[in-house]
Amino acid sequence: MNATRENQWIDSLEREDISFIKRFILASGSLKQVAKEYDISYPTVRLRLDRLIQKIQLLDSREKVGSFERHCRGLFIDGKIDETTLRELLDAHEHSREEEQ
Numbered sequence: 001m002n003a004t005r006e007n008q009w010i011d012s013l014e015r016e017d018i019s020f021i022k023r024f025i026l027a028s029g030s031l032k033q034v035a036k037e038y039d040i041s042y043p044t045v046r047l048r049l050d051r052l053i054q055k056i057q058l059l060d061s062r063e064k065v066g067s068f069e070r071h072c073r074g075l076f077i078d079g080k081i082d083e084t085t086l087r088e089l090l091d092a093h094e095h096s097r098e099e100e101q
Contacts, residue, residue: 008059020052021052023038024049031049051078058070058073
């Protein structure tokens, strides 16, 4: 696999995500330490890590979904849209693509 292709997901992360990854690594993967550094609860850090994992998995699966779907799913993962809105956007997009064909 091409090194450029392997790193594309990281280029798509927001600065805040990169900062979280850096803190997590520097804390030797200790969520408890990261929670202390951010002055937030452990469950909040766990949720942030889970969302970041989902985002990386989504960004790393470029062949499987188009850019619009990837963007919408990223908004959902970040909590910027709810599941109903996500489904409506993806359904409308699919319907639009079918009409074009």
